[in-house]
Amino acid sequence: MSTGWNAASAPDTATVPALPRNLGLRQYLICLRGICMREGLRFIHQRERFVSSLVRPLMWLFIFAAGFRQVLGVSIIPPYRTYVLYEVYITPGLCGMILLFGGMQSSLSMVYDREMGNMRTLLVSPFPRWFLLVSKLLAGVTVSVLQVYVFLGIAWFWGVKAPPLGYLMVLPALFLSGMMLCALGLLLSSLIKQLENFSGIMNFVIFPMYFASPALYPLWRIQEASPLLYKICLLNPFTYAVELIRFAFYGQVEWLSLGIVAGLTALFLGAAILAYSPTRGLVNRKQDTGGNG
């Protein structure tokens, strides 16, 4: 193994400054691919993260759904044409849950790490900041979508099956919903200091969003039980993500959900890009502790 620098030969050929190329569409795609590849590689290397991301929805599917199957009846509501098992009903919500946890975790790390290596390395790239942030979110969503498909594979063996074409049709719905949730996470954790840790996000964002949605029970049931909660559910973006995913499994488009999810994705993304500032975290810490050089 060589142990020393080879300055005698290398710099002439390797480091002579050359004016860098222009950044065209191809370079943008290379950058996006690189960010996605890295996110994927990190995910592969962190097996415990992969396992824990699956344990949560599988517990709901294997234990919660089995227990509540007899308690919670689900009538025939679109997109279902027959009575379905409770496991079948909550599967789209569990897909949403994976996206919700994955998206929040990924965007939270972007905020928390803004002074650390990974985000610094990313942000000093010559590509526009909005593109880098969107690419990073997209990479996080891609990983979450892969997790969803692994979950669906396990659920399939458990007897929870969607129409074969549904597995393909649901892909765009998963991506769009994932982007909306990631962007929302980035926006919230950029703006609200208290949400800069995962327990804050879990208690104040993930759980309220998950439970005040049709992920676990149909909206008509919620309406019967509490009109106020029903109204809250209608204001919850996650509600529309779950419905979009549910209908997509059966090859249908729930247009209201699609419109709301697409609109909110654009809104949250724009606001998150504006709100994301690498300085913010440092301001807080500098005021607390003083800073380094």
Place this chain on the structure above:
Amino acid sequence: MTHLQEEGARGSRAPGNARRMPREEGAGRLHHVPPGGEVPASVAALEVAAVSHFYGRSQALDNVSFTLAPATFTVLLGLNGAGKTTLFSLISHLYDTRAGSIRVFGHDIARASGEALRRLGIVFQARTLDLDLSVRQNLVYHASLHGMSSGEARERIAAMLEAVGMSERLNDKARSLSGGQMRRIEIARALLHRPQLILLDEATVGLDVKSRADILANIRNMVARSGISVLWATHLIDEVSEGDHVLVLHKGRLVADGMVRELVRRTGTGAIGEAFARLTGLDAPGETGARP
């Protein structure tokens, strides 16, 4: 600007380097190069003009101005808390420049950040390699952040690892490298996209004496051979050489800008260490050098 800053425009040049920047270019006149435009040979590598920065109410930088000529090695000397990392974060566009302006080879970092960042290589003070990935994966990722194709990235990675003597660690996990080896990989990474100006923020912190000397000598050698400009931030006085261009930053202010010999002469001291102590008030009783 102190009287010492007049000397700063010259910088410490690589021996035998033919490129010269006229004296007046470094004296504060700002050049503007349109996005994508060719950079004239006379344009300064870095122009920092009247830059101030606040963290909340705390002022980190106060009206800092200096110019670096192309193909020079410049030391940014300052104690911890002097504002070096803040200045680097502004130059690299991690933070928005709210007061003053910064140009990299004539490109304004606020208005044409892409053009400026393409010409900039950065080695951060904190380790920035992804420990879970291999050396190759880390470098490929960086190459993609600069839009380099797979083939070009492969060639550049091979060349740069050869340059820092780390070719055989290509497929090793970053986690398995020593501190000095990680730094070498980070330097290779900073050079991967052919930058014209390299910023190194306390690049030798935490390394043993031999690794420190090794890295510093090779960076100096690189400047001499390739004509890249280097801004080397440190708080270690022994990293300054006789012929260096030195910027002394203290409590957010640039208190000196000049060649070592000039700084020593003007402060009436015998060595750069004493000059630094004089400039930063460290020779005064009870002075710690840190910002209040």
